[in-house]
Amino acid sequence: MLFNSYIFLLFAGIVLPIFFAVPRRYRNHYLLLVSYLFYGYWDWRFCGLLAFSTVSDFFLGQWLHDAKTDRRRKNFLWTSIAINIGVLFSFKYFNFFIDSFQEIITPLGGNLDFLHLSIILPVGISFYTFQTMSYTIDVYRRNLTPTRSIIDFGLFVAFFPQLVAGPIEKAKNLLPQIINKPTPTKLQIREGITLIGIGFFKKVMIGDTTGRFVDRVFGEMEAFGSGELLTALVLFSIQIYADFSGYSSIARGLAKLLGIELIRNFEQPYLSASISEFWRRWHISLGAWIKDYIYIPLGGNRKGELRTYVNLMITMVLIGLWHGASWTFVVYGLLNGIYLVVHRYVLNGSKIAGRYAYKGVKSFLFFIVSVVFTNILVMITRIFFRSPTFADAAYFVERIVQWESSPIASDLVMMSIAFAVMTFALDAIEYYTQRHDYILQIKHRAVRYGILTSLFFVVLVYMFQYEPLPFIYFQF
Amino acid sequence: MKYVKFVSIFILTVAAMMVLLEAYIRWGRIESTLNTDVDPTIGRVRKANAQYIYYNEGVSIGKFNEYGYIGPAYHPQKPSGALRIALLGDSYTEGLYMAEEQHFRSLLEEKLQRNYPEKEIQLLNFGRSGFDLSDMYAYEKNFVVQFHPDLVLYVINPFDFIQRNTDPLVPYWYVEDDSLKLNMNFTQGQAHRTYQMMKGVLQQSALLQMTKNAYNLAKSEQASSIILDKLASKEDELSHFKQNYRIKDITQQEVSRRIITQLAARQDVIIVNRDSKQWPEEIRQWASIDSARFIDLGPLFAQLHETGHDTHYWKSTNQTGHWNVKTQQHVTTYLLSKLQPILQQNQRVLTDRGGVITKARASR
Numbered sequence: 001m002l003f004n005s006y007i008f009l010l011f012a013g014i015v016l017p018i019f020f021a022v023p024r025r026y027r028n029h030y031l032l033l034v035s036y037l038f039y040g041y042w043d044w045r046f047c048g049l050l051a052f053s054t055v056s057d058f059f060l061g062q063w064l065h066d067a068k069t070d071r072r073r074k075n076f077l078w079t080s081i082a083i084n085i086g087v088l089f090s091f092k093y094f095n096f097f098i099d100s101f102q103e104i105i106t107p108l109g110g111n112l113d114f115l116h117l118s119i120i121l122p123v124g125i126s127f128y129t130f131q132t133m134s135y136t137i138d139v140y141r142r143n144l145t146p147t148r149s150i151i152d153f154g155l156f157v158a159f160f161p162q163l164v165a166g167p168i169e170k171a172k173n174l175l176p177q178i179i180n181k182p183t184p185t186k187l188q189i190r191e192g193i194t195l196i197g198i199g200f201f202k203k204v205m206i207g208d209t210t211g212r213f214v215d216r217v218f219g220e221m222e223a224f225g226s227g228e229l230l231t232a233l234v235l236f237s238i239q240i241y242a243d244f245s246g247y248s249s250i251a252r253g254l255a256k257l258l259g260i261e262l263i264r265n266f267e268q269p270y271l272s273a274s275i276s277e278f279w280r281r282w283h284i285s286l287g288a289w290i291k292d293y294i295y296i297p298l299g300g301n302r303k304g305e306l307r308t309y310v311n312l313m314i315t316m317v318l319i320g321l322w323h324g325a326s327w328t329f330v331v332y333g334l335l336n337g338i339y340l341v342v343h344r345y346v347l348n349g350s351k352i353a354g355r356y357a358y359k360g361v362k363s364f365l366f367f368i369v370s371v372v373f374t375n376i377l378v379m380i381t382r383i384f385f386r387s388p389t390f391a392d393a394a395y396f397v398e399r400i401v402q403w404e405s406s407p408i409a410s411d412l413v414m415m416s417i418a419f420a421v422m423t424f425a426l427d428a429i430e431y432y433t434q435r436h437d438y439i440l441q442i443k444h445r446a447v448r449y450g451i452l453t454s455l456f457f458v459v460l461v462y463m464f465q466y467e468p469l470p471f472i473y474f475q476f
Numbered sequence: 477m478k479y480v481k482f483v484s485i486f487i488l489t490v491a492a493m494m495v496l497l498e499a500y501i502r503w504g505r506i507e508s509t510l511n512t513d514v515d516p517t518i519g520r521v522r523k524a525n526a527q528y529i530y531y532n533e534g535v536s537i538g539k540f541n542e543y544g545y546i547g548p549a550y551h552p553q554k555p556s557g558a559l560r561i562a563l564l565g566d567s568y569t570e571g572l573y574m575a576e577e578q579h580f581r582s583l584l585e586e587k588l589q590r591n592y593p594e595k596e597i598q599l600l601n602f603g604r605s606g607f608d609l610s611d612m613y614a615y616e617k618n619f620v621v622q623f624h625p626d627l628v629l630y631v632i633n634p635f636d637f638i639q640r641n642t643d644p645l646v647p648y649w650y651v652e653d654d655s656l657k658l659n660m661n662f663t664q665g666q667a668h669r670t671y672q673m674m675k676g677v678l679q680q681s682a683l684l685q686m687t688k689n690a691y692n693l694a695k696s697e698q699a700s701s702i703i704l705d706k707l708a709s710k711e712d713e714l715s716h717f718k719q720n721y722r723i724k725d726i727t728q729q730e731v732s733r734r735i736i737t738q739l740a741a742r743q744d745v746i747i748v749n750r751d752s753k754q755w756p757e758e759i760r761q762w763a764s765i766d767s768a769r770f771i772d773l774g775p776l777f778a779q780l781h782e783t784g785h786d787t788h789y790w791k792s793t794n795q796t797g798h799w800n801v802k803t804q805q806h807v808t809t810y811l812l813s814k815l816q817p818i819l820q821q822n823q824r825v826l827t828d829r830g831g832v833i834t835k836a837r838a839s840r
Contacts (some may be wrong), residue, residue, distance in 0.1 A: 006704040209506045216535045219792030223534075223578065225800045411505055411537050418503035446482045450489025458497050458683065462506075464690040464702060466531070470558055 022087035035160040061146035080136035096325030124164035135171040161254035167285035182259030192256030194437040200251030227406030273370035313337040510678035519646035533790040533797030534574040569603025583808040617623035633751035752777035
């Protein structure tokens, strides 16, 4: 069920109070049951695959840990990776590769249609398979002792706040917390409610409101003018950020209400002064996973400049592919890889700048120009991210280049400004306070309550009137 | 004292937040303010220069013109030599589900202008979502007539013959002493008093308009499916439609019979069937179906369906709704082909420089 739906509010309204009533030693059992109910709401068949992933990695983790020889340990590790990649490949990538091969062999008279699978992509599969793989890899690296409790491990995999769209948690962060069965503190409850309020506002009042325009335009581009297309691209950049960061805030907030701390997934990425900085602030959990389990094992930046560039390209293409089984996502990854390589080349050994600190008007202006430039680069990649096919992406570019004015130009400009200002204002507050629950920084309780009440009110009113849009990252 | 201070600060904070959120909602075109008014001589009308934002199967963002309809703001006083055609109909005609420039009103006006370059062609869109035939007729009598159209197109379907009276703030027709009469007492009921009370605020605040819309939904039968999603009983979801869209016996609609009979007798009226189905025999007789001033879109839709075109499917939202963009183009071309002979027959409409209808109107 979607977080931004009344059925979920009803679900949380029942689940959370019962959580506090359940004896501590049974809380993980309860949360596991609740997590499977949550997941099964989409489609009960998905629970079977989730359970299979859980059981296989639970036992493989133990056998891996208990294995006496390095060879056996490696075998168990590769078995786990093969199972997880195999599940991911079958459900997500199989048809993509069949279709791609089909395009090659069709001119030669070949036909692979019979191999095409009629298959539904289970929600969250890219997230929980990566999460379970991190478990077995960390056990293999002896960074983690495997748990002997299938309930605890099952909850680590299926923990409902982050099951379907992350953050992708490392086992060494999440599993110990689950094993300890924490009780949320009063501070966590305050932080949790605040994060949920801010997250809902971002998801519903920025993500959904921009998304309904974006979806209509990208869904039938030929029916819209150049102004609408460019506005849709700008709004999509805003939508995907508000949607995902809003969801992540809700997930973190819910987890805090259950006494669990999840990692931050975004750190004001649209205030990045370079593409390298952007990728350190955007979907942090995925970036960390790819860095720890792909980039560094490939050699990272330790094997010379040329090899570093190759490693960057490989990891970015894999990030692209992770998002979707489509050549547009491969191009998305390639473009970002090229950006990173060029930036690294330009840096020429210098360090990537950290958080901006004000050093005068000139440096501030330079910062603004860098931020705008970085956002333009990112927006270009979004053309491929959002367009269903290459032809659509090419058509989009053609319509922008051959500009035709729109009769609702002033409306489009106002929309873009309103959403951009709101997004940047919230990020600027986060940037300045270095907190996501910045409302708690306000001294007066009445002011804090007033702000949160207003945010919840407008979100609930909007949600009642308009059909909720699913989280964009659910499709991944 | 502490408690009073707490509550005061809380209320002030909420008020300040509402102002900020109001600005955001308006600038972001998330919701519009109340964009209707109630004119004592017409009933509920579109508010002049009011913004509208509608996300249905498509998206429609714009402003009603200074006279309270969609499209170019043609002055009630028709320019000398212009050919003015008024469109009356329901949501299909009004078009608050797509861009105005892609709607058949705009496309048809453009095509007619190209075909008759010596004449200024004006198509005025007086369509209103939710209107039935009796609403359209009242609207024509009280409002459209002020614009002196040369031709009036009624774009309707069989369902429009059922007098629904869903809006308490528009006049309604009734039969008394064997004649058709118009009840204009809509300003005297509770609905009008409530409207007057709320209108000042709702016309200024998009946030309050959004709240009112949500409140209306919460009172409706759709509330359970909004809250319970797929756990709501299917019966709840369907009953709303069954109740409101059950087709009664159309032949019992005496008001509609009288209206369509009068319209069919007028030389300045063209009746357009916007449905793919044929009308019931009785209505076909009332509306003088074989008359030259009846345009049936049914054959067009049959042809489109045969070629595999889904006239109501919107790819952008994967929804079925009103005519999609391609269908608007087909409807335009078809209407043009049917209108041209009618216009040719009525040469004085085309050549009359005074722009005044010369054929006698049927008595009302």
